Amino acid sequence: MEEHDDRKQWPLVVLISSPFHGHMTPTLQLATTLHAKGFRIAIAHSSLNPPNPSNHPSDFTFCPLSDNLTAIDNSGSFTGFINAINTNCRAPFKELLIRFISEGNKSIVVIFDNVMHFAGIVAVDLNLPAIVFRTSSAAYFPAFLARQQLHQQGRFLEQDFVMQEVVPNHHPIRYKDLPFSNAPIEDWKQLVSNFSQQAHPSAVIWNTVKFLENESLTRIHNHLHVPVFAVGPLHKITPSPSIGYHQEDTSCISWLDKQPPKSVVYISFGSLATMDAKVLTEMAWGLMKSDQRFLWAVRPGLVSGSEWLELLPKGFVEETRERGLVVKWAPQKEVLAHFAVGGFWSHCGWNSCLESISLGVVMICQPFGVDQGVNARYVSYVWKIGLELERVEREEIERMIRRVMVDDEGEEMKVRINDMKEMVIEALGKRGSSQESLEGLVKKNDRIKK
Numbered sequence: 001m002e003e004h005d006d007r008k009q010w011p012l013v014v015l016i017s018s019p020f021h022g023h024m025t026p027t028l029q030l031a032t033t034l035h036a037k038g039f040r041i042a043i044a045h046s047s048l049n050p051p052n053p054s055n056h057p058s059d060f061t062f063c064p065l066s067d068n069l070t071a072i073d074n075s076g077s078f079t080g081f082i083n084a085i086n087t088n089c090r091a092p093f094k095e096l097l098i099r100f101i102s103e104g105n106k107s108i109v110v111i112f113d114n115v116m117h118f119a120g121i122v123a124v125d126l127n128l129p130a131i132v133f134r135t136s137s138a139a140y141f142p143a144f145l146a147r148q149q150l151h152q153q154g155r156f157l158e159q160d161f162v163m164q165e166v167v168p169n170h171h172p173i174r175y176k177d178l179p180f181s182n183a184p185i186e187d188w189k190q191l192v193s194n195f196s197q198q199a200h201p202s203a204v205i206w207n208t209v210k211f212l213e214n215e216s217l218t219r220i221h222n223h224l225h226v227p228v229f230a231v232g233p234l235h236k237i238t239p240s241p242s243i244g245y246h247q248e249d250t251s252c253i254s255w256l257d258k259q260p261p262k263s264v265v266y267i268s269f270g271s272l273a274t275m276d277a278k279v280l281t282e283m284a285w286g287l288m289k290s291d292q293r294f295l296w297a298v299r300p301g302l303v304s305g306s307e308w309l310e311l312l313p314k315g316f317v318e319e320t321r322e323r324g325l326v327v328k329w330a331p332q333k334e335v336l337a338h339f340a341v342g343g344f345w346s347h348c349g350w351n352s353c354l355e356s357i358s359l360g361v362v363m364i365c366q367p368f369g370v371d372q373g374v375n376a377r378y379v380s381y382v383w384k385i386g387l388e389l390e391r392v393e394r395e396e397i398e399r400m401i402r403r404v405m406v407d408d409e410g411e412e413m414k415v416r417i418n419d420m421k422e423m424v425i426e427a428l429g430k431r432g433s434s435q436e437s438l439e440g441l442v443k444k445n446d447r448i449k450k
């Protein structure tokens with residue numbers, strides 16, 4: 001009993017994630033990292049897409065919030081969904097925090113995924129420190145602000161600008177790279193109005209590395225005037241147990257074991273992207289024509305209106321059987337770490353970019369939306385560790401795969417990404433920037449009793 005009461009003197013970190021794979025995974029990685037530093041951890045999450053508690057330390061408290069949602073797109077549009085989750089989770093989250101306070105927890109810190117902005121408002125209402133956790137690249141933030149500014153000026157992307165031109169003061173970001181460049185204007189308005197209600201955070205945590213995004217991090221600091229902690233890549237700090245949303249097909253590892261070194265291009269577009277059948281067909285033809293080995297993660301639901309592989313060109317699987325494998329969901333980090341993998345054709349979700357950089361795998365970038373256009377621009381134009389596929393056509397795909405996997409150009413990119421991989425290791429080491437940032441974050445919230 002005494003020990004139990006004593007623990008209440010330890011800081012309790014309440015983390016809240018949105019129910020997306022690319023957000024939940026790094027949030028749980030951050031939770032595990034802070035747990036190892038001596039914090040008590042509570043994870044507040046929507047009832048939709050709950051994480052699997054059994055994959056995490058037994059003293060994590062998992063707190064489902066009733067949200068009345070049944071699927072990610074259940075309200076017809078993505079922004080509608082974000083609105084609904086923020087509205088529905090607010091009251092249960094407040095009840096939860098009041099309960100934690102009334103139970104005698106001495107020091108409570110709320111760390112919330114920026115998508116779940118209601119959590120910041122509730123925390124500030126209750127006089128608790130509210131720290132935002134961003135799972136996207138830092139470069140996404142100024143790009144989002146630029147997009148917002150255009151909106152405030154009543155200017156429309158496709159109508160008022162040449163999409164290939166660079167946005168003034170945002171070099172090298174082009175109009176086409178800006179977030180939500182294809183979103184219907186009503187969706188965008190709703191999103192901006194949502195985010196304008198955010199409480200001002202007491203600090204921001206970014207799953208990124210200083211050397212990669214120093215300029216963007218400085219811009220963010222100058223804009224928000226609060227401490228900015230770049231603590232990534234979190235998947236390298238803590239082993240990340242599966243959140244249990246998808247079953248990994250580990251058979252692809254024994255298949256990779258039989259392939260020559262650096263011969264396989266791995267293809268995956270993360271957990272949310274969707275494409276139409278024409279894109280899938282061009283990709284399949286490009287792969288066939290490239291004559292390279294491949295491992296392709298085709299998530300059921302990736303192609304609108306299909307179950308799984310039925311829309312692939314006839315004979316694709318048979319024809320590529322000797323050199324290709326298609327799975328539903330791959331153990332991505334293990335795949336990228338495998339000796340046989342020489343390239344990653346990706347949608348450039350931020351987790352995928354961080355995983356690729358930290359494992360030294362060059363990329364082909366095919367962004368779909370949100371922060372991916374910005375990330376792809378950095379990968380291809382700034383860091384020069386990948387190529388952007390601007391036209392999803394079979395001949396172009398064939399060329400891209402060869403440029404990355406076979407040509408000297410690919411070799412040069414590999415040298416650069418291997419240097420970056422080393423710099424990531426350095427950032428995570430003693431006195432490295434991410435490690436120092438983490439210590440700074442701990443100090444800010446800490447009165448750890450061991």
Ligand code: UDX
Pocket residue numbers: 020021022023025135136137268269270271272273297328329330331332333348349350351352353355369370371372
């Ligand atoms: C989303 C957004 O789309 C992304 O732009 C944002 O930066 C984070 O949230 P998602 O689209 O799922 O994420 O992409 P990404 O960030 O790359 O995360 C996907 C995660 O799923 C990665 O950690 C990856 O390792 C994992 N994954 C993906 C697998 O383990 N297996 C797969 O087959 C595919």
